[in-house]
Every structure is written in structure tokens, then in C-alpha cells.
Amino acid sequence: MPWNLNGTYLESCNCDVVCPCTTSGLTAPADHERCQVTFAFHVDSGNVEDVDVSDRNVAVFIDGPRVMAEGGWQVALYVDASADDGQAEALGKVFSGQAGGPMAGLTPLIGEVLGVERVPIEYRDDGRRHAARVGDAIDIEIEDQIAPQFGEDGPVMRLTGMFHPVNSTLTIARSTRATGEGVYGRSWDFTGGNGHAAPFTWSG
Numbered sequence: 001m002p003w004n005l006n007g008t009y010l011e012s013c014n015c016d017v018v019c020p021c022t023t024s025g026l027t028a029p030a031d032h033e034r035c036q037v038t039f040a041f042h043v044d045s046g047n048v049e050d051v052d053v054s055d056r057n058v059a060v061f062i063d064g065p066r067v068m069a070e071g072g073w074q075v076a077l078y079v080d081a082s083a084d085d086g087q088a089e090a091l092g093k094v095f096s097g098q099a100g101g102p103m104a105g106l107t108p109l110i111g112e113v114l115g116v117e118r119v120p121i122e123y124r125d126d127g128r129r130h131a132a133r134v135g136d137a138i139d140i141e142i143e144d145q146i147a148p149q150f151g152e153d154g155p156v157m158r159l160t161g162m163f164h165p166v167n168s169t170l171t172i173a174r175s176t177r178a179t180g181e182g183v184y185g186r187s188w189d190f191t192g193g194n195g196h197a198a199p200f201t202w203s204g
Contacts, residue, residue: 003090003099004203005046005053008123009166010130011196012140012178013037018159019194022170025163026068035064036188038140038180039166040132041095041200042123048090048099056080056087057121058095059134061183064109072111076184078134081120088118094202101204102165114184128156130173130197138180142173142195159196167198 013019014036020028021035039060046053059078065071077095079088096116097104119135131141144156157172164170173195180188 001049002203003046003048003094003101004201005043005048005094006199006201007041007043007046008125008130008199009039009041009197010123010132010140010142010173011037011039011166011170012142012175012190013194014188014190015194017145017174017194018172019196021068022162022164022194022196023159029066030068033066035062035066035068036186036190037062037064038132038134038138040121040123040134040138040140042125043091048094051086051090053083053087053090056083056091057123057132058091059121059132059138060095061114061138061180063186068109071109073106073109074112074114074184075110076114077116078121078137079116079118081118083118092116094204099204101202104204106165125197129176130195131177136181137183139177140175140179140195141177142175142197144171144173144197166200170196170198173197 093099097107128144178190
């Protein structure tokens with residue numbers, strides 16, 4: 001049955017700005033030994049198999065090898081605790097790739113699913129700042145970048161023509177806060193690292 005989602009997303013990883021994984025279609029080595037990245041999504045409007053999933057949030061954590069195209073990713077999926085059982089099942093199908101669509105293109109790269117959890121997820125877009133909090137585990141805020149010469153009212157820097165599951169155009173952003181605590185044995189502070197944001201329109 002057809003489905004569609006529209007909303008916004010943010011991304012934070014442990015690479016420096018700008019992430020070589022993003023700009024190379026996952027074929028260039030990350031800046032560190034592993035590539036650890038969190039995607040957070042806010043669904044503004046959506047319908048999956050006649051289930052309304054509007055105003056719900058989802059997050060995906062990925063721990064991949066330095067060259068992400070090599071696969072063997074370890075992945076965790078977090079679904080909004082405010083979703084009822086039907087919404088959680090529908091969102092799980094889309095964001096795991098089971099329902100097809102952009103996330104299905106990443107499933108051959110996944111080596112292990114660390115877990116699927118339902119936790120409170122907060123998501124906020126505020127101008128150039130985008131923030132997400134995933135339970136007590138992940139806390140992110142990123143800020144879209146502007147060239148200093150333009151001043152605060154200048155245009156946001158963007159990457160275009162990207163091979164990326166969310167959108168082919170992404171903002172260039174830097175995290176002002178990017179921490180993880182007890183994420184399947186992992187904890188981190190990637191503050192100051194790479195980030196991206198974009199709207200998304202998916203269907204399947």
C-alpha cells in the first residue's frame with residue numbers, strides 16, 4: 001500500500017566539517033577510526049498504510065567502518081514514545097527500510113541491528129538551529145553555517161547534488177551540542193563536529 005512522509009531532519013556525526021563520507025557518497029574515509037552518526041526526523045505530515053503518523057519523531061544511530069560503503073553497520077532505531085502501537089509499527093517499517101523508499105537503499109550496508117526502542121524524542125527547528133533529544137541517550141543541536149563575510153543575515157551554506165537518503169541538498173552545519181550516553185555501550189561528545197539539515201519528502 002502506498003505511503004508518504006514529509007518533514008525535516010538533522011544529522012550529527014563525529015567527522016569534522018564537512019564530512020568526507022557525505023561528500024563522497026560514502027566512499028571516502030571518515031576523519032576518525034569509526035563513523036558514528038545520528039539522524040533525527042520530525043514527520044510534519046505522513047500516512048503509512050492508512051495510519052496517520054503526522055507530528056511524530058524518529059531517530060537512527062549508525063556506527064559504521066571508516067569507509068561506510070564497506071558495510072557492516074551497527075544500527076539502532078528509536079521511535080517516538082508518543083506514537084501509539086499502530087504508528088510505531090508503521091514508522092518502524094519505513095525507517096528500517098522494510099516499506100521500501102530511501103532507507104531501503106541502506107539496508108544492504110547493515111550488519112547488525114543493535115535494537116529498536118520507543119523513547120521520548122524532542123525535535124525542534126528554530127531558524128538556523130536544529131535540535132533533537134532522544135530519551136536520556138542522545139542530545140544534539142546543530143547550527144547551519146554562514147560565511148562570516150556575509151554576516152548573520154547571509155545565505156546558509158549548502159551541499160548540492162549529494163547521494164544521500166534524505167535529500168540531495170543539505171545545509172552545512174556544525175554541532176553546538178552533540179553528546180551520547182549509554183548508547184549500546186557507547187558514549188561520546190562530538191560537539192563542534194559535522195552536521196546537516198534538510199526537509200524530506202519520501203514515498204513508497
